Amino acid sequence: MEGLAKIEDLGKPRVVIVGGGFGGLELAKALRHAPVQVVLIDKQNYHTFQPLLYQVATAGLEVDAVVSPFRKILDEQENLFFRLAEVQRIDAERQVVETSIGLVRYDYLVLATGATTNYFGDAEMERNAIAMKSVMDAIELRNTVLSNFEKALQLGDEVQLNSLLDFVIVGGGPTGVEIAGALSELRKHIFPKDYRELDFRQMDIHLIQSGDLLLKGMSAEASRKSLEYLERFGVQVHLNKRVKSYDGYTVTLNTGETLVTRTLIWAAGVAGAPVDGLPPECLRKGGRYAVDEFNRVKGHPHIFAIGDIAAMESTEYPEGHPMLAQPAMQQGRLLAHNLERLLAGQAPQPFRYDDKGSLATIGRNHAVADIKLLGKDLKTQGFLAWIIWMFVHLMSLISFRNRLFVFLNWTWSYFTFDKGRRYIIGPTREPVPVEATTEKAIV
Template identity: 75%
Template sequence: MDEHAKIEELGKPRVVIVGGGFGGLELAKALRHVNVQVVLIDKQNYHTFQPLLYQVATAGLDADDIVSPFRKILEDQGNVFFRMAEVQSVDTEAQVVKTSIGLVKYDYLVIATGATTNYFGDQEMAKNSVAIKSVEDAIMLRNTVLNNFEKALQVEDPVERNSLLDFVIVGGGPTGVEVAGALSELRKHVFPKDYRELDFKEMDIHLIQSGPTLLKGMSPEASQKALEFLQNFGVDVMLDCRVKSYDGYTVTLNTGQTLITRTLIWAAGVSGAPIEGIRKESILKGNRYQVDEHNRITGYNNVFAIGDIAAMVTSEYPEGHPMVAQPAIQQGKLLAKNIGNLLCQRALDTFHYDDKGAMATIGRNHAVADVKLFHKEFRTQGFLAWLMWTFVHVISLVSFRNRLAVFISWTWSYFSLDKGLRFIIGNKREPIPVEETAPKELV
């Protein structure tokens, strides 16, 4: 029989939050003045600022710059108890969450597990590509890139050497666009100094997008300008194109064209991360929970979902709100208020998304921004958009230490044209031996 996790009972209604991403963390903080006990459960002991993971992957920032320990963030909030654990399932009848440290009782359960990488059932792609959804992913990608360049120095065959120098990025959303831009900057300013024996005219960067435009969801002006910026940076952008297969060496496209690379970066899609025990009828397309206008999961009275895992279907958002930080943060704030309303038997407030717009950076002095100010949309591209993107991302970081560290790193990189975090520590993806993947005529 499972034992209950050791958590002090305060004699107050207990709110259990599963997941410490933007939504879960915001909810925990917003419950500060509500008469409840909060138990925050996450498999890591830190919050990750995911929009800057690509900066860690491309040596622009250290992992420490974009993570902050939950206990530090919530240290002065006496009604919050954090537990690092894996959530295995939930029993909604008994109102307990089964975790790797035991059972956790709840009065209100909030699922904020976010999203995971979606390979659309392609197991070969999942095995051979590199995603950027976690700090571990970002560090592995950085290590893999640098490790491949070290190996390229020892390779005589030009085809095999090119496979180590070339990159294929799948997905033309913000992550894909930003990774492509960052790699082009490294190719221009950094790698030629580090690897003087290599000819970086041989380093190709391919960005593959299944649709007709980049940055779907942003304005046509932003999409077109992002395309122009990337092309000017020497990125080969392939629109209306899909990857059929990737074996760790050869990328086969739906057009019949093939590309050779040891590093395929998968930024093509995400899927919700549901928990076992919630009724299957409540899960919609994309593994997201169907929730009402109060973020309550369909079929439950005291089980909620916020952020990427929640699909609040409306006429304006027929597939749910965008899977980005702002909806999660706003839902977390409102749910804290509504839990207070439930305790006081007041009517619940309805969620209305305040869309603040979207931004993406393509590299030094180049970005696109569709920002909503005073109910009017403001669109800009280039240096001003880059300044806005930089400012917004710095102030959005959780702690002052993170903000200061990122500001200093970016300022130093801007004036020095250098990225100083080019070290290989931890796991890396070793290239599959060329004999196992390459066509016979190339071996």
């Protein structure tokens, strides 16, 4: 679509931000008092708090708790204009981005498009697996788990039944570990009550990790303990194994082993989600833009990239920073500062990542934490780590309202052992057709 999108021109330098994830949103907010016009473009009208998506997927939280509409977050920011649109191409020559609502002119362009699920080119896997990157992914997983059990009630054949009751999670990073843990909690506290007619000793949860460690980026203690907790909760952890193929029914591992499941959750990799239009030499491995220490895309002084989509190569991080919320937010904040400096004719300041540590929860009372506290490294696992995990996540939520409601939800679930969002609304992954075992005669 040619033609200019209808956005008032404030007569100030215009900063166009593509993507309202952790990095883009932080940047937009930090530009609040800057002498610029900010145009934030996203294909959704809400910010997603991805670290808690797995709780939506496992019926612990409602969608509401993990999304915040951009217009609500930013409605008092007068220099900001939000547009719901898809960005199709960057035209660096003309300084415009081509979008689904027309051309948008920029003085400075910031790419904050984040990451997308990486199937490493396996189209069959992409078709059959469920990912865990978006709200729709989370809803789909929740609906699919619940539908599986409803269908399982009609099955007599043992193998067919197991294919519906068993789950295979690929990827031993935080998402994989957290989903495996949450499913094991549902198996223990919820499903046997909901589905008295099914025998949940038949429900297997497999977690497959290509390397020999879970939570690879974390400390050795965290890796070891997360494995111990998962095994205690009855999750079957397969280390040093890879999935070779999955046809929607049979999972084949590189060892020749096979598992049967209708639900494979793919948490094994993400890749940058670059936009068309910049020359290929701007891109690094994994679809990330090569940026300098000011987050400038190499060769394009007016184009920046922050967060997952940016690979700022340094001696400490030769392949760029980890694809997490913290680097994205810190880059967003610094870039706001640097844009103000640039406009004032001052030199920008280089980015230094302040790694505050990592956390992952395995289940009720069980988490692992590697954090910095008062300048010291603290490595802890178990109940204290779980309390820290909850506190950090609550404090990171966007609004006070979300914090309050998530806190109340968690408190409620903790004392009642309940996870109440067990309804099937919206998309469900239809499995490869199952032949229901029905008896011939009417008894």
